[in-house]
Amino acid sequence: MRIITGSFVLLVLAFLTVPLFSLATGGDWLHASISGDDLRAIVTSLTGGCIALCVIFGAGMPLAWVLAHRQTRLSAIGEALVLIPMLMPTLALGILLVAFYGPAAPMGEAFARIGIMLTNSMAAFVLAAIYAALPTYVIAAKAALGEVPAAIEDVARTLGQSELRIFFRVSLPMAQRGVAAALALAWVRAMGEFGIVLILAYFPQGMPVRLWVDVQELGVPAVFPLLAVFLVAALPLPLWLGLRARRAAL
């Protein structure tokens, strides 16, 4: 029985991971190179991703805190509203965003008047990344903050601390592993977002769009160097956090 179970587990793991090794074996590494456009895509993705992550942390943390601490009908509605963009197909979300933030829409027009174009610009790229990753971050950070025992926060209140100080001295340090995992998830979503970016911010091209363009123009083996950079940028943070959380649990 143990042999059958072990074989089955190995089979599923192999199914999941063996294709990933084609990164080392399947590419035309001798003739492949990173072009200037590829480099610009890397810079766009990393810069836009970092800006988006800062906005996501700043805007998502208070929302996650409120959702974790208020058990009211209004907070349930709030959580449902967060889930809608998360569960929506990204291409559909991209179309809705361009209809809202595009130059012909009132919101896009208002931003354009103050010099901020919300389509095909760095601002649009950041906006797309925020829409892709903010809901994931809020839901994961809310779960992490919800794990902090209410009694501990109550004690801090009776020790003369303001809500802001309690958050930074108690809630955030106690939830730091979960919040870090939420940030890692948000990073992966922001880095890998394709559907929204394709519609809202085709230019400047980030790594996913550039990869798609390269695949169309040069074929699969030629895009492996950029693919490697893409994976290196997207994967180490969540992998490291995942292993760290597992070690802490053991």
Place this chain on the structure above:
Amino acid sequence: MAFFIRYRLSAPIQLDAEFEIRGFTALLGRSGSGKTSLLKALAGLLPASGTPWGGLPARARPIGYLPQGSALFPHLTVLENAAFALAGPSRLGQAQNLLDDLGVGHLAARKGAKISGGEAQRVALARALARGPELLLLDEPSAALDAATRDQVFAQLVEAIGARNLPALAATHDPAIASLADWLVLLDEGKIIQQGTPRELFNHPATIGAARLVGYQNIWEENGKFCCIRAEDIEVVDSGREASICSVREQGADLRLICTTPEQMIVLIPNGEKSGFAVGQKIQLHLPADKIRILKAR
């Protein structure tokens, strides 16, 4: 220093409480009777109206709050826990002095999550005392203690608080813990039903609810009056009130009988032998008159 408390809550439980706090006061009530809610309301953690401190936010109230299980900050050391409410360059020194006074100074470098229940309680006390509170609130202070050392550790806690001449209100469902207090307040069905010294209340409960709270297992109606007696005060004799045994069970070194007279009576026989009793057997019970309490009200 004594406090007169008058608080009214409507959620999560409807409660209207008026009572005094004198020295170490125990608030005795059944589980779910609203003891924790009342403590939280006093601490400003639940919306309520009343005096003192009504309307003040939790952080502005001069109270020290020790929730069930002490709730130390697990990411901080014991010393950082004790210094949590303090500010200024001497905060760690002050916190260390408090820990030393309570006999847990040697734990200063340990993490809050890695000490025993009794130690955690002392650290939580040091953390609460650091703010110089006027009143301490303790929620089920014996709950996180080992059964073997519970009474001793709790008595030390009461002594440590008493040495500071600081009034305290401890919520508990355990009559044995409540009996160690200076003043006892009984909470039942959303209101305070009796208060006094533990000796007064244990000897003279006023109502059925009070009698049950202070550990009277046998309550019955006789000639229009409600009476009660403790299980250990009933004697099995050759001639007395006839009873039929419904259940025989060993309770530690003692024997516990449930009988009908026809009222149900629980009898605790010290060092009783199970072999001498059987279900269905008729026995005679003696209820000493000086041990029977007449309750003033239902």
